[in-house]
Amino acid sequence: MTTTSRERIVDAYAEALAVDGERHATLEAVAARAGVSKGGLLYHFPSKDQLAEALCDRLVALAAADIEEMRNSPDGPARHYIRTSHYADTSLDRTLIAVARLQQAGDPRASAAIELISDQWLSVLHDALGDRDIARTVKLIGDGLYHNALFSALGGRRARAELDEGLLAVIDRLIDQCVDARQP
Template sequence: MSSARDRILDAYEELLALEGERYATLDAVAAKANVSKGGLLYHFPAKDELSNALCERLVALAAEDLDEMRSAAEGPARYYVRTSRYEGTALDRVLVAVSRLQQAGNPRARAAIEEASNNWLALLHAALGDLAMARAVKLIGDGLYYNALYRSVDGRPDPSAGDDELLAVIDRITGIAT
């Protein structure tokens, strides 16, 4: 069973992702988390603290993904592109929620997203040895992710057709013989 603090963060994350920052009020978060408003305020005395905790969650989950990317047998470039689909993972959910905070002008959200993005790019650059190549791989993955996110929000499944062909392109870009 998750702690009340985790349930509150989960509820805030879900409300942000589905309804937006305007509707993620403290009352709505408390109701969704099935805690009293006093219970919410015990864990997060201000809404900014709730937002900051969600940004910290993004940074932590992105760091875990970076570790997996770094140690992936297929290499960081293939890993990045292969995993660039919205699948409703914890990282996916928090990334969408923090993006909503960023859209509302939250500077901590912007910093958290930039940190994650810069770290992914830095790892690709270190692995590939060429910043332009790393940027190209990252933009391919980001484009796939955006397309998958758009389709999932719109209620349409995201077909994986063409993934093998894209991975073959990544292999050509990075000089990996298949």
């Protein structure tokens, strides 16, 4: 698959943010990482603000695909959310980390994008489980798994996958409680 200069620039910006932080993700540094001139970068993104906007838009689009996959998962949204709550160095993972760095720096679009996708994941869980508190519990378990896996990955360690079976058993019990509560 061929990537465009625009995509390479957004990729480079995401990498610069994730690795070096917002202060060091300068236009010059991004252009160098993308293998384009600063003029080439400015042709696609006349300002750093527009580059940040493109990155936030990418996050929302990647999350929408993930949410659709979650919604249509054969083993249900809750199990899917738990199973996929690991840092796997995917485009979604890298983009989420980069946008989180923008959020840390006070970017309101980044905060809005992260809040939007978090609300969407919770909404799918709520729709599937029928209980907002249990949906929130499942989401927070998944978020905790992701946080733990992310920091393990950043430390050069992989999270232990065998922990998932026990957690999935707990998720199954929560799902069963929701089903039982809905039955007359």
